[in-house]
Amino acid sequence: MRAVVVRGHGPAPDQRVETVPDPQPGPGEVVIDARAIGVNFPDLLVIEGKYQFLPPRPFSPGKEVAGVVSAVGAGVGRIKVGDRVMAQREYGCYAEKVLSPEATCYRMPDAMSFEEGAALGLAYQTSHFALVDRGAYRAGETVLVTGASGGVGLAGVEIAKALGATVIAGVTSPEKGELCRRHGADHVIDLSAPDLRDSLREQVHAAVGKRGVDIVLENVGGEVFDGALRALAWCGRLVVVGFASMRLPEVKANYLLVKNIAVVGLQWSDYRERDPGWVQRVQAELYALYAAGKLRPHVSERYPLERFADALARFGARGVLGKMILTPG
Ligand SMILES: NC(=O)c1ccc[n+]([C@@H]2O[C@H](COP(=O)([O-])OP(=O)(O)OC[C@H]3O[C@@H](n4cnc5c(N)ncnc54)[C@H](OP(=O)(O)O)[C@@H]3O)[C@@H](O)[C@H]2O)c1
Structure with a gap:
């Protein structure tokens, strides 16, 4: 072969x-x-x-x-x-x-x-475990997906929408934003905007109000991570999924305390190796959402x-x- x-x-x-x-x-x-x-x-x-x-x-x-x-x-x-x-x-x-x-x-x-x-497969599994297990998603919460037009990101947009979330897609062009809207995003924000540390949060507030977002599925790292962390609501969770920008962010622990927020990591392949039965059950759920026309x-x-x-x-x-x-x- x-x-x-x-x-x-x-x-x-x-x-x-x-x-x-x-x-x-x-x-x-x-x-x-x-x-x-x-x-x-x-x-x-x-x-x-x-x-x-x-x-x-x-x-x-x-x-x-x-x-x-x-x-x-x-x-x-x-x-x-x-x-x-x-x-x-x-x-x-x-x-x-x-x-x-x-x-x-x-x-x-x-x-x-x-x-x-x-x-x-992998992209949907990753976003599902990020949202439901690591992010402890509750129905009706607000979810920001960064790098939303990529493989893992677009899967995250679809899954969050299918599970009843209000979804914000973070992208770098109008064309990519349009793709995310077609796949379920309620709002789109621009991750190519200057000064993301402040401008990301301002865009989130303009989309869903000053409370911010309950969960961030963070695929990009760098300045996008910094801005997304600041856009979290009280008791919000940011799930570190990837560093597509190739820039590793850092978190000051006092910020987590003051804002009552959590940053958690996801390594999907660990679930596949440690508990394949769990991954089988999630795949069955993904196939059921596909059959219901909710994942494309x-x-x-x-x-x-x-x-x-x-x-x-x-x-x-x-x-x-x-x-x-x-x-x-
Ligand atoms: N934790 C896990 O278990 C796990 C599993 C699979 C993948 N991952 C990781 O997840 C990340 C995404 O993977 P993928 O397969 O979805 O990759 P992908 O298809 O290339 O998507 C990456 C996304 O990030 C965006 N992006 C890249 N650099 C950016 C920047 N500087 N500013 C803003 N947006 C930027 C891209 O937007 P543009 O197209 O506009 O650049 C794209 O939407 C990777 O870091 C990958 O290693 C983690």
């Missing part, structure tokens, strides 16, 4: 697609013939050696795939050959065939395309597997809307 193989960390264009042996399923594992592969910002960090967890080399990057099960190992019972599934892995999905534990495989609804299946993954760009580096370059160009997909073969 063909697969992207990282032999040494470095820029994505330096990595190659190689012919490698087909994977064979061990006990509890399945092999998936890939039809659509989700592209995520962390894939780029893993390839460049900048991610918090780096696989032993050589490895194939890629954290999510949708396809058809072509082989199952001993002891596999829930998933069968021929099933249409989505799978979540720490790495290994930029390939024509993907090996996955059965526990992190999810049978897709019949009506869902492989593209939608690959798109309705936005796939904006498609690339053949061989052009994975062109897809990843889009993150640096800040041109990504929703999700990008790689197609093998």
Whole structure:
């Protein structure tokens, strides 16, 4: 089979697609013939050696795939050959065939395309755990999503809206704001405005009043984080999801005390590794919201597997809307 193989960390264009042996399923594992592969910002960090967890080399990057099960190992019972599934892995999905534990495989609804299946995975899981578990969301609260037009952000907008929130989308252009409105945002604020430390809060107040927001799903870091923290309501929660700006913010503990607010972190892959049954239940909830017409993954760009580096370059160009997909073969 063909697969992207990282032999040494470095820029994505330096990595190659190689012919490698087909994977064979061990006990509890399945092999998936890939039809659509989700592209995520962390894939780029893993390839460049900048991610918090780096696989032993050589490895194939890629954290999510949708396809058809072509082989199952001993002891596999829930998933069968021929099933249409989505799978979540720490790495290994930029390939024509993907090996996955059965526990992190999810049978897709019949009506869902492989593209939608690959798109309705990591980004939605991340935003769901950020909002519901780490953010302790209560129905009717106000939620600000930063980096809202990206993969994780747009999923956060949709999920928050589906669960009854008033949603503010933080974006950097009118076009990106329009996309967020189409996916459920009630208000849009401009994260390209000058002096975000003050101007972000002013925009939030103009949208929902001086109380501020109950929850921030914070995907960007840097000045966006600083401004969003100041936009929190009494007893508000800011969930640190990512640092798309590549700038790590700092928090003064006295500020949390004085404002009666909390900053909490989210590392979604920990849930997948420590409690796959919980992740299965959340995926079932996401599929139910999809079936009810409340989630509509936005796939904006498609690339053949061989052009994975062109897809990843889009993150640096800040041109990504929703999700990008790689197609093998
Ligand atoms: N915690 C977890 O478990 C977890 C899981 C998955 C991903 N993540 C992280 O979540 C973040 C988002 O991932 P993603 O896949 O959604 O990436 P993405 O599709 O590239 O989205 C990133 C978003 O951030 C915005 N952004 C980037 N730099 C910005 C800046 N300086 N000011 C304002 N907005 C800025 C982008 O807007 P523009 O397009 O306008 O630049 C875009 O909307 C990444 O940091 C990723 O590593 C965390």
